[in-house]
Amino acid sequence: xxxxxxxxxxxxxxxxxxxxxxxxxxxxVEDLSQSGKFGNARLFTTxxxxxxxKYTKTGYLPKDSVRVSEGAxxxxxxxxxxIRTFGNGDLxxxxxxxxxxxxxxxxxxxxxxxxFFTTVLQNGTVLWCRAMDFYNFVMRYDTFFKFPxxxxxxxxxxxxxxxxxxxxxxxxxxx
Numbered sequence: 001x002x003x004x005x006x007x008x009x010x011x012x013x014x015x016x017x018x019x020x021x022x023x024x025x026x027x028x029v030e031d032l033s034q035s036g037k038f039g040n041a042r043l044f045t046t047x048x049x050x051x052x053x054k055y056t057k058t059g060y061l062p063k064d065s066v067r068v069s070e071g072a073x074x075x076x077x078x079x080x081x082x083i084r085t086f087g088n089g090d091l092x093x094x095x096x097x098x099x100x101x102x103x104x105x106x107x108x109x110x111x112x113x114x115x116f117f118t119t120v121l122q123n124g125t126v127l128w129c130r131a132m133d134f135y136n137f138v139m140r141y142d143t144f145f146k147f148p149x150x151x152x153x154x155x156x157x158x159x160x161x162x163x164x165x166x167x168x169x170x171x172x173x174x175x
Contacts, residue, residue, distance in 0.1 A: 059092025
């Protein structure tokens with residue numbers, strides 16, 4: 001396991017190294033902190049993939065139901081249901097602002113780019129999934145904060161649902 005990751009710059013370096021180990025060449029890195037999306041970046045490969053990177057220390061652990069306001073109870077129940085069902089023992093969630101996810105969906109649909117959500121945790125763990133899978137999960141289980149403090153809806157998935165970078169998918173080639 002790599003040393004602790006303490007900031008976005010180190011998370012970008014780690015993901016870049018992981019991608020290069022798999023034979024990808026990074027064409028461009030876009031730090032989204034300058035546009036107010038702290039802890040977020042995009043890595044563009046020469047083969048038209050986009051890896052959206054979110055750096056976070058840990059996943060978010062939903063509060064005890066007793067402390068949840070009446071208006072947030074329904075979302076709290078949905079999040080806890082998805083964690084129990086899909087979290088594989090991890091009790092936390094992770095998310096991305098809705099506008100960032102929609103950007104990836106548009107790039108997938110309109111520009112035919114393969115887009116991925118990746119998250120790097122402080123302990124060096126890298127988790128990922130296809131952006132379209134992330135979007136479909138959020139839409140299917142209605143797991144997004146429509147009125148967060150930032151006024152930008154946030155899409156959430158269980159951390160245990162995300163794939164570990166060290167365990168790549170193995171499948172037959174498609175033609």
